[in-house]
Amino acid sequence: MEMANVIEACNIKKKYKGFQLDVPKCNIPKGFATALIGENGAGKSTFLNILSGIRLDYKGEIKYFDEQEQNVDQVKERLGYAGPGNYFLPQWSIAQIEEVSELLFQTFDADRYQKLCQELGIGGGDNRKKVSSLSDGNKMKLTLAAVLSRETQCLLLDEPASPLDPLMRDKLCEMLHEYLEEGNGERSVVFSTHNISDMENVTDYCLIMEHGNIVEEGFVEDLKEKYILVKGEAKDAEAAKSILYSFSGNSYGFEGICLAENVDKLAGMDIQLETPSLCQISVAVMKANTNLKFS
Amino acid sequence: MRRMIRSYLALTPFLYRIVLFVFIPIAIIAMQQLFPMEDIVLCTFFITLIMVFAEILMDYWLFGGISTRDGAKLEYLKTSNYGIKLMKNALTINMVRQLIESSVMTIINIILFLVLNQGESLRGKDVLVSTNLLLLEYVVVVMLLTVARFFDGWQVNMFISYAGVILMLGGCYLVGKYVIIMFVLLVVLALLLSALSINIALKRVRECYYDKAA
Amino acid sequence: MNYLKILQSSGVPIYQQISEQFKEEILAGKLKQGEYLPSIRSLAKDLKISVITTMKAYEQLEAEGLVTGVQGKGFYVNAQDSQMLREQHLRKVEESLMEALQAAKIARMTKQEVFDMLEALSQMPEEKS
Known part of the structure; x- marks a missing residue:
């Protein structure tokens, strides 16, 4: 339409x-x-x-x-x-x-x-x-x-x-x-x-x-296809970190948002894929663009 | 004209109207009767003096701080094309109202004076000096309110109303001495200040659409 | 359509849940040819989901040829000829059997065992679904 x-x-x-x-x-x-x-x-x-x-x-x-x-x-x-x-x-x-x-x-x-x-x-x-x-x-x-x-x-x-x-x-x-x-x-x-x-x-x-800039825009359903929520085990964390768009990890495992086009690069890892919520996408995009430093 | 009056009424709270149109006039006239004065001009002076005080204080209730830089207060008006016009209408009607209210009170007072003091008659000079005092009150109020609206805080209005009283005291001497010259001068001043006051207030409101930076 | 069920955390995207349910209704003939689906915005309101989600669901139905969208009027149900209807059902059977065969392969079942199982299953009284 x-x-x-x-x-x-x-x-x-x-x-x-x-x-x-x-x-x-x-x-x-x-x-x-x-x-x-x-x-x-x-x-x-x-x-x-x-x-x-x-x-x-x-x-x-x-x-x-x-x-x-x-x-x-x-x-x-x-x-x-x-x-x-x-x-x-x-x-x-x-x-x-x-x-x-x-x-x-x-x-x-x-x-x-x-x-x-x-x-x-x-x-x-x-x-x-x-x-x-x-x-x-x-x-x-x-x-x-x-x-x-x-x-x-x-x-x-x-x-x-x-x-x-x-x-x-x-x-x-x-x-x-x-x-x-x-x-x-x-x-x-x-x-x-x-x-x-x-x-x-x-x-x-x-x-x-x-x-003051628009860093991401789109229909929510399109964004939910563009970004994918990835969850995986701690042993893959280091390898995944460089591929993921946003990343957070701890001793149990890692979680992050991955661009759909990059998901193939995660092949071989023991991961689970989910559709992210708008909130998760937004936080990931904001984290990637913010001036604030997270430890 | 109806729309102009509606604009004014829309901006005036119910309690404000009660105080301004009922309480203050009754209080003033009652006081006049409790402490009768011997002279018409003195009565008028008393009324105008109190009104300068009242007008400046009451204005905070209505237009308090509209000329400050904090234009966010007027956001709702700014979202409409009629917003600035509504402000202009209300300001205009308020000035006309102010002149009429004092005049009406003075006239009532003069009538009461004549009725209660049989034998006294209305002299031409009394009328002229009373008119001058009313004009003086108008000029002082309009002038000081234009300044007062640049500040947000009733204490400022309080302070400025004292200044108004001082101006009245100084002005009344001139008004009585040079009756004709002062009359002409005051009419010219009244017209000029009215236009200036509205324009300054509206200019400040329009400026709210812009930031001072950049 | 008087029954629609949305599960917020089922893992299946909401637009897909909606389109699946409409599809079933249409294929079952409960939504008649020419009938309009609820407007995207009223469906969104009723289900408390965003407009774009219902729109995507309807667009998917349109892509499958089940409904047609008319600008400014909404989406109506297409004629479902019986041939196509049968094909749809056949495809579904095929898909399910493929899945079953894959499972059988993993379980190292012989062809005969699979046939026997199918035979046995078809003898069972039909389950209410």
């Missing part, structure tokens, strides 16, 4: 002190959920801010919805960005956010917002509650409620899972599944996350970032 892209970013560059975001090309597939994975400070938030148009000082071009319009202002109504921290003014109340949102967005549905607030148990039914008095988890829920009450075509979520409890993470996945299903291929989701295993069941495409 031919893949359309919801966002095509080209030559994105953004410099900070001691850090540079440099994305020569990045296409985000339309109709799918894309996960942005990487270390702290890898540039995920910066990248999402740029994509959502709340950060404008960067070089490069971004094309949305495969359309000619190049200005983020024209698509903001259809983008739904949600971020952590001070997303709303801290003095706003739950009810006030409803009023503000109605002014800010044409498609904001107040009934849906109220329903979501109730469903997610934000503020315990008290709409006067101020944002500053909510816990981090509830703040994120409120952010999600506001953004999901609109008719958007692409959600851009910065670390939506981190402040949520396991039950809410499950609910978040469910809501994202619903969002994608209702869109029937017209809606897409991009989210950054450290909680890869919690989000794996709603990750279709994956971008792994390190030091």
Whole structure:
């Protein structure tokens, strides 16, 4: 099936002190959920801010919805960005956010917002509650409620899972599944996350970032064919180490991720092959590209 | 216009409205009646003095720190095309509201004064000086708030409101002495400062889309 | 299709588990010709798995000629002519027997022993599966 892209970013560059975001090309597939994975400070938030148009000082071009319009202002109504921290003014109340949102967005549905607030148990039914008095988890829920009450075509979520409890993470996945299903291929989701295993069941495409660069990307099912999880005995460890993409061993045996094309080189060893989880792949890719030194 | 007022109302919490529109006016007028003053101008001066204090403190509740570099606070507004416009509308309406509120209180006060003190009549100079005081209050508040919004912390607003009171005390002497000149000067200043204040605030909000580095 | 079972840690990739189960249903005639499979996104939602996984499962069914994908509409079940159906089953029998023969080789069974065993097995009352 031919893949359309919801966002095509080209030559994105953004410099900070001691850090540079440099994305020569990045296409985000339309109709799918894309996960942005990487270390702290890898540039995920910066990248999402740029994509959502709340950060404008960067070089490069971004094309949305495969359309000619190049200005983020024209698509903001259809983008739904949600971020952590001070997303709303801290003095706003739950009810006030409803009023503000109605002014800010044409498609904001107040009934849906109220329903979501109730469903997610934000503020315990008290709409006067101020944002500053909510816990981090509830703040994120409120952010999600506001953004999901609109008719958007692409959600851009910065670390939506981190402040949520396991039950809410499950609910978040469910809501994202619903969002994608209702869109029937017209809606897409991009989210950054450290909680890869919690989000794996709603990750279709994956971008792994390190030091401002995208070091690996692809559909999860393709990545699971590209990388293979290898487990073997300690006696083969030394020989395997040079072939494996990532390696960890101890006195009982070794384990590592191997590129599928190199598996043949392990012939003769007493090994077991498994399909790795997205989490295992991500950690392997991140380890291979990190500046941090592991002993 | 309706949209502008809605923008302002959307940004004002319920409690804020109660304090600003009910509590403060009633408190001021009640105080005036408890400690009756002999002079209309003195009454107006009292009102404007208190309002300078109140406005600057109350503003922290609404626009506290919007001109600081920490633009992350405004992320939600930034995700909408209407965000900056909403801010502009709210700031504009807030300034108009401020002038109207003080004026209305002054007028009520003058009426009460005339009713309670039979025999007194309203002199032209009283009206002119009262108007000057109202304009002075407006100018002082707008000017100081533009500065106060660069800092995030209610203590800053508290400190600046003291400065406002000092400015009022100094200003009232001039206002009474050079009535006509000050009137013209204050009208011009009020118009200029209003435009400047909104522009500075909006410029800072727009700058949130960019980083200072790079 | 009213029954689908996914095992998260069975070692068999999830997309394969799905396509296998659909294949069985189709070959058994439980999913009729022209019938649409559930949409990839609703199946993903119901099974709590990613969209790309269900898509891969359906693409595999398509590659085997069991279903046809229509852009924007989904996947529908192809006509399964009885000849092809029989062939499918024959292939399965062949595969299983090959496996059995290999095992027999390792166990050094003679041809006759294998035949006898087959004979004996076919005499047994059919097991419910």
